[in-house]
Amino acid sequence: MEITKETAPPPPAVPAAAAHGRRGVTRPGDRIFSGLSRGSGILLLVLMAAIAVFLTVRAANAISQDHGNFLTTFEWDANTTPPVFGIAVLLYGTLVSSVIAMAIAVPIAVGIALFMTHYAPRRLGGPLAYVIDLLAAVPSIVYGLWGALFLVPHLQGLTSWLDQYLGWTVIFDQSNPGTAPRNLFTAGILLAIMILPIITNVSREVIRQVPAAHEEAALALGATRWETIRMSVLPFARSGIISASMLGLGRALGETMAVVTVLSSSDKLTAHILDPGGGTFAANIASHFGEATSLGRDALIASGLVLFVITLLVNGAARVIIARRKEYSGANA
Amino acid sequence: MSDIMTKNPRGTDPLARPGVLAHRRMPRWAPAGIAVAAIAVGTALGLALGLSSKIQWGLIALILFVLGTYVITAAVEDRRQAKDRVVTSAVWACFVVAVVPLYSLVETTIAKGAKMINGNFLSHSMAGVLSNDTGGGVYHAIIGTLEQVGLASLIAIPIGVFTAIYLVEYGRGKLAVAVTFFVDVMTGIPSIVAGLFILAFWILVLGFSYSGFAGSLALVILMIPVVVRSTEEMLKLVPNELREASLALGVPKWRTILKVVLPTALGGITTGVMLAVARIAGETAPILLLVFGNPMINNDPFHGTQSSLPFYIYEQYVLGTEQSYDRAWGAALVLIAFVMILNLVARGIARWKAPKTGR
Numbered sequence: 001m002e003i004t005k006e007t008a009p010p011p012p013a014v015p016a017a018a019a020h021g022r023r024g025v026t027r028p029g030d031r032i033f034s035g036l037s038r039g040s041g042i043l044l045l046v047l048m049a050a051i052a053v054f055l056t057v058r059a060a061n062a063i064s065q066d067h068g069n070f071l072t073t074f075e076w077d078a079n080t081t082p083p084v085f086g087i088a089v090l091l092y093g094t095l096v097s098s099v100i101a102m103a104i105a106v107p108i109a110v111g112i113a114l115f116m117t118h119y120a121p122r123r124l125g126g127p128l129a130y131v132i133d134l135l136a137a138v139p140s141i142v143y144g145l146w147g148a149l150f151l152v153p154h155l156q157g158l159t160s161w162l163d164q165y166l167g168w169t170v171i172f173d174q175s176n177p178g179t180a181p182r183n184l185f186t187a188g189i190l191l192a193i194m195i196l197p198i199i200t201n202v203s204r205e206v207i208r209q210v211p212a213a214h215e216e217a218a219l220a221l222g223a224t225r226w227e228t229i230r231m232s233v234l235p236f237a238r239s240g241i242i243s244a245s246m247l248g249l250g251r252a253l254g255e256t257m258a259v260v261t262v263l264s265s266s267d268k269l270t271a272h273i274l275d276p277g278g279g280t281f282a283a284n285i286a287s288h289f290g291e292a293t294s295l296g297r298d299a300l301i302a303s304g305l306v307l308f309v310i311t312l313l314v315n316g317a318a319r320v321i322i323a324r325r326k327e328y329s330g331a332n333a
Numbered sequence: 334m335s336d337i338m339t340k341n342p343r344g345t346d347p348l349a350r351p352g353v354l355a356h357r358r359m360p361r362w363a364p365a366g367i368a369v370a371a372i373a374v375g376t377a378l379g380l381a382l383g384l385s386s387k388i389q390w391g392l393i394a395l396i397l398f399v400l401g402t403y404v405i406t407a408a409v410e411d412r413r414q415a416k417d418r419v420v421t422s423a424v425w426a427c428f429v430v431a432v433v434p435l436y437s438l439v440e441t442t443i444a445k446g447a448k449m450i451n452g453n454f455l456s457h458s459m460a461g462v463l464s465n466d467t468g469g470g471v472y473h474a475i476i477g478t479l480e481q482v483g484l485a486s487l488i489a490i491p492i493g494v495f496t497a498i499y500l501v502e503y504g505r506g507k508l509a510v511a512v513t514f515f516v517d518v519m520t521g522i523p524s525i526v527a528g529l530f531i532l533a534f535w536i537l538v539l540g541f542s543y544s545g546f547a548g549s550l551a552l553v554i555l556m557i558p559v560v561v562r563s564t565e566e567m568l569k570l571v572p573n574e575l576r577e578a579s580l581a582l583g584v585p586k587w588r589t590i591l592k593v594v595l596p597t598a599l600g601g602i603t604t605g606v607m608l609a610v611a612r613i614a615g616e617t618a619p620i621l622l623l624v625f626g627n628p629m630i631n632n633d634p635f636h637g638t639q640s641s642l643p644f645y646i647y648e649q650y651v652l653g654t655e656q657s658y659d660r661a662w663g664a665a666l667v668l669i670a671f672v673m674i675l676n677l678v679a680r681g682i683a684r685w686k687a688p689k690t691g692r
Binding site: 032034045119143149150200226250251285297301315 | 516
C-alpha cells in the first residue's frame with residue numbers, strides 16, 4: 001500500500017458534492033446499490049457484536065463450572081473432574097512477553113522510521129521500506145519455525161551470559177543454568193521482530209507529517225540533526241508513535257504460533273524470565289485445543305474472551321489517539 | 334534540509350572561541366572506519382572469550398561502535414556533535430538490526446527448504462508416511478490452502494468492497510463513524526480469537542463439523558478489515574471531478590460508482606486484495622481450531638477435515654523428528670514463495686497503475 005500512497009496525489013476531501021445528488025429521483029438501481037453497501041457496513045457491526053455475544057455465552061458456561069478461581073488459579077486442567085483452570089499464568093505470560101517485545105521493538109522501530117525519513121540516502125529509502133513490508137508479510141508460523149530451530153539455539157549463549165552477569169537482578173536469574181532458552185524472553189524477542197513492521201510503518205507516516213517549517217526553524221538556530229529531531233520532530237510525532245506502539249502491542253498480545261513453537265509452556269508463574277515455562281493466552285489455546293473435551297473448549301473460549309477484551313481495549317485506545325489525524329490508520333501496515 | 338547540517342557544522346558558539354568559525358571535523362570515512370574497527374574487535378573478543386553465539390558478537394560490536402563513536406567524536410569535535418553522531422550511528426544500527434533477522438530467516442528457510450523441493454514433494458500427500466520416514470509431501474496442504482483462501486476471498490472481497498463504497502460514497506453520520514471505528518478495531522482481532530468465534534458459532538452452536546469451509550469463515554473475519562481499509566484509501570483517491578462529470582450527464586449514482594469510480598480505482602483495489610490474500614494465506618491458528626488437519630488429500634472443503642500449508646508446517650514441527658523438520662522447512666519455503674509472489678505481483682500492479690491517467 002505504501003507505494004501507491006506515496007506516488008498518488010494527496011487524498012481529496014470526502015466527496016461531499018456527490019452526496020447532494022441523492023435528493024431527487026431515486027431509481028431502484030440506486031436503492032439496491034446503496035442498500036447493499038449500507039448492509040455490508042451493518043453486517044460488520046453485527047459480526048463484531050456476534051463475536052462478543054457468542055464468546056461470552058460459551059465463556060459463562062465454562063466459568064460457572066470452574067472449581068478454581070478463574071482469575072487466580074495457576075493450573076489449566078479443564079478436562080479433569082472437577083475441572084480446575086485459571087488465567088493467572090496466561091495473563092502474566094502474555095503481558096511479560098508483550099512488554100519485552102515492546103521494550104525491544106519500539107526504540108528500534110522509531111530508529112528505523114527516523115532512518116527512513118531523516119538519515120537514509122534516498123537510494124536506500126525505497127528498498128528499505130520494501131524490506132520492512134516483506135518482514136510484515138512473512139507468515140507467523142515461519143517466524144515460529146525459525147524462532148524454534150534457529151533463534152533458540154543461537155540465544156543460548158546470550159541467556160547464559162545474562163544469567164551469569166545479571167543474575168543478581170532476579171529477573172535474569174536462571175534456576176537451572178544451561179537450560180534451552182525456550183522462555184518468555186526468547187518469545188518476547190521473536191514477537192519484537194514480528195511487530196517491528198507495523199510500529200515502523202505507522203511511526204514513519206507520523207514523522208513524515210511533521211511540518212518542514214518546524215525542522216527548518218530548529219536548523220536555522222544551529223541545531224544539530226539530533227537536536228532538530230529531539231526538539232521539533234519527536235514532540236510533534238509523540239502521540240502518533242504512542243498509538244503505533246499500542247497497535248504493535250495489540251499484535252504481540254494475540255500472536256499465537258510464534259509463542260507456541262518457541263515457549264515450553266507450563267503452569268508456572270515466575271519472575272525469572274529466562275526460566276522455561278509460563279504461557280500466553282493464544283499459545284495456551286492452540287496447545288490445549290487438540291485434547292480438549294467440550295467443557296475444555298468452553299474454558300479455552302473463556303480465556304479467548306479475556307484476550308479479545310484486552311486487545312479490544314488496547315486497539316481501541318490506539319485508534320482513539322490516532323483518530324485525531326485520520327490520514328494514517330496503519331491498517332495496511 | 335538535513336544536508337545543511339552536515340555541510341555547515343557550526344557546533345559551538347563562534348563568539349565563545351573568537352576567530353574559530355569552523356572547528357575540527359572528523360573525516361568523512363570516520364563512521365565507516367569505526368564500524369569496521371568495532372566489528373573487528375567484537376569478533377576478536379568473541380573468539381578470545383569463546384562466546385558460542387554470533388548474536389553476542391554482534392551485540393558487542395554494536396555497543397563498541399556506539400561508544401567508540403561518542404568518545405572519538407567528543408575528543409575530536411565537541412559534545413554536541415558527539416551526541417549527534419551517536420544518534421546517527423544508533424539509527425544506522427537500528428537499520429542493520431531490522432535487516433539481520435529477515436536475512437537470517439530467508440537464508441535459513443532457503444538453505445534448509447530448497448533441498449526438499451522436488452516433484453515428489455509437491456505432488457504427494459502425507460498419507461501413510463510415518464514421522465521419521467523420508468518422503469511425503471505438501472500436495473494436500475497446497476490444495477487445502479488454495480481452497481480455504483479462495484472461499485474466504487469469495488466472501489470477504491464483496492463485503493469488504495461494498496463496505497468501503499458505503500464509507501466513501503454513502504456514509505454519513507453515526508453509522509459511518511461506528512463502521513470506521515470497528516473496521517479499525519477488527520484489524521486488531523487476534524487470529525485465534527476469530528477462530529474461537531467460528532468454533533463457538535459454527536461448530537458448537539450450529540452443529541457443523543470441522544471442515545475447510547469453517548476455516549474460511551474465520552479467515553473472512555481477518556480479511557474483511559484489510560480489504561475495507563485498502564479499498565477505502567483507493568476510492569478516496571478517485572478525483573471528485575470524475576464523479577461530478579458522470580452525475581452531470583444524468584448517470585445514476587450506482588452506475589457512476591460501478592462504471593467510473595471502481596474502474597478508476599481498480600488497480601489499487603486489486604493490490605489491496607492481493608496483500609490481504611497473502612496475509613490470510615499464512616494464518617495457522619484458525620486452521621488449527623477449525624480445519625483440524627488431515628494427512629490425506631481431501632478436495633472437498635465443505636466436508637471433512639483438510640490440511641493447509643501453515644498448518645502442515647506446525648504439524649511437522651510438532652512431530653519433532655529430523656525428517657519432519659525437513660518437511661516443515663520445505664513447506665515453509667513453498668509458503669514464503671507463495672506469499673512473496675503475491676506481494677510482488679500486488680506491488681507490480683500498484684506501480685503499473687500508480688499514475689492516475691484516467692483509464
